[in-house]
Amino acid sequence: MQNSTKNLRVLMEMxxxxxxxxxxxxxxxxxxGVLSTLPELELSxxxxxxxxxxxxxxxxxxxxxxxxxxxxxxxxxxxxxxxSALDWKGDVIEWLDxxxxxxxxxxxxxxxxxxxxxxxxxxxxFRDFIWxxxxxxxxxxxxREQVLxxxxxxxxxxxxxxxxxxxxxxxxxxxxxYPVLDTRGLDVFVAQTPFPGRVSRGTALVVHxxxxxPVLMPHTISxxxxxxxxxxxxxxxxxxxxxxxxxxxxxxxxDLLSLFPEAEPLAHxxxxxxxTHYYPAEPAPERVADIVRRHLHGEFEGKIRGKAKLKVxxxxxxxxxxxxxxxxxxxxxxxxxxxxxMVSTIEPRKNHARLVEAWEALxxxxxxxxxxxLVGHIGWDYQTALEGFLPWxxxxxxxxxxxxxxxxxxxxxxxxxxxxxxxxxxxxDFSGAEAMRxxxxxxxxxxxxxxxxxxxxxxxxxxxxxxSVVETLRQIIYSPDAESLQARLRAEGAEQSARYLPERxxxxxxxxxxxxxx
Numbered sequence: 001m002q003n004s005t006k007n008l009r010v011l012m013e014m015x016x017x018x019x020x021x022x023x024x025x026x027x028x029x030x031x032x033g034v035l036s037t038l039p040e041l042e043l044s045x046x047x048x049x050x051x052x053x054x055x056x057x058x059x060x061x062x063x064x065x066x067x068x069x070x071x072x073x074x075x076x077x078x079x080x081x082x083x084s085a086l087d088w089k090g091d092v093i094e095w096l097d098x099x100x101x102x103x104x105x106x107x108x109x110x111x112x113x114x115x116x117x118x119x120x121x122x123x124x125x126f127r128d129f130i131w132x133x134x135x136x137x138x139x140x141x142x143x144r145e146q147v148l149x150x151x152x153x154x155x156x157x158x159x160x161x162x163x164x165x166x167x168x169x170x171x172x173x174x175x176x177x178y179p180v181l182d183t184r185g186l187d188v189f190v191a192q193t194p195f196p197g198r199v200s201r202g203t204a205l206v207v208h209x210x211x212x213x214p215v216l217m218p219h220t221i222s223x224x225x226x227x228x229x230x231x232x233x234x235x236x237x238x239x240x241x242x243x244x245x246x247x248x249x250x251x252x253x254x255d256l257l258s259l260f261p262e263a264e265p266l267a268h269x270x271x272x273x274x275x276t277h278y279y280p281a282e283p284a285p286e287r288v289a290d291i292v293r294r295h296l297h298g299e300f301e302g303k304i305r306g307k308a309k310l311k312v313x314x315x316x317x318x319x320x321x322x323x324x325x326x327x328x329x330x331x332x333x334x335x336x337x338x339x340x341x342m343v344s345t346i347e348p349r350k351n352h353a354r355l356v357e358a359w360e361a362l363x364x365x366x367x368x369x370x371x372x373x374l375v376g377h378i379g380w381d382y383q384t385a386l387e388g389f390l391p392w393x394x395x396x397x398x399x400x401x402x403x404x405x406x407x408x409x410x411x412x413x414x415x416x417x418x419x420x421x422x423x424x425x426x427x428x429d430f431s432g433a434e435a436m437r438x439x440x441x442x443x444x445x446x447x448x449x450x451x452x453x454x455x456x457x458x459x460x461x462x463x464x465x466x467x468s469v470v471e472t473l474r475q476i477i478y479s480p481d482a483e484s485l486q487a488r489l490r491a492e493g494a495e496q497s498a499r500y501l502p503e504r505x506x507x508x509x510x511x512x513x514x515x516x517x518x
Contacts, residue, residue, distance in 0.1 A: 057119025057154035108179035119154035162196035176233035194234035211427025212255035220349035222380035251449035277406030339371035341416035347379035358469035413438035436493030457496035
């Protein structure tokens, strides 16, 4: 490592920030944002795509005019946004280049020889692109100038292709091995998931580890064969290479050590941080109807399990006229309406079906006017969940939203009678902590990570027992002491969620990174 009097040169993987909004993509943006404020860090980001090659970038010390340099940087932008080929001839050239990349990766993985070169990309010409694509969805505009100070490295080889060569090797030999990234001159490389590569001598590999769900709950993930194998094989290789792991919860750390106990001295826990968008909000019930109406899902064309054809799911109620629509939402979600909120991607481990069953039971037994608002994108294995939603959507009692901006979501968290987090498996689970930060009330599944992250600021239920969910929600909403219980949960939620504010988490990262600078 470098001399402790010099700045620490840190490269951080930014690929997840290009792939989504919440979860790991959000945490990637937040972490880069706070680390960029540390004066002793020289921070840069790694640009790489999951499935496509990144073209362009400046490699080596070639003598180029400024115009040629900008042209090569612009090619990076073009390839990150889509195909960079101009016509069929360009498609053929790119196909041949991809084939060459694959064989070069195989050679490097099998023989241990050679390194993957990293190109350079300068921010100054492409400030709008970097802000909009990498940071704008999670960071406030006040952070813009700070995060645009750093430049970037470019890995032209797709992340998935790097995984595949390691998996191929593991299928033939006893264990996986991956190519080496040319990280010479860098002190630390921070990867956002188990990384399918090694680093140059003198660079410390740090894996920001979010969860072991692809290994421990593979039945709940998408593209199961690839994600299970890629996660396990890369994680095993990272452990063998002596990588440090920064786990987002102690529960996640325990899962890691249950698989690789030898990683114990190199595994640390630093919780995720909450975006500054979320803070205590005053009730504004008059805004709920408009927020719901503006962010409803429309039609969704999805797969039918076991069949090649697609089915169109109509995820918003149909109306005969605009006047009828306006009158309905004003009535259904007016200032006196009550709704239960869940914020999560539609996927199996999030347990939407259990919540819907409990909500149906509550409506039947106690409150036929209780609404259910679900916020989240459509993920995978969604057919059963969506088909369960459809009758209630058409009746006008269930509302499925997406693309809800932070200021609107902040209000929904505050206005909901309760935000429910019913997942059967998590690494951290942002939604409950975000709801607490906004002054909301939280009920959560009784799993270790929820107990750790939410503490006494939530009421818990058995995620496999509908009756348990019903009873917990009944106590929060309808019991004689519901008002005092809600007040206690709001007060404790404000204190608990404050643990995950950036100003609490950044010093932990700073101390950890300093420990690498010995």
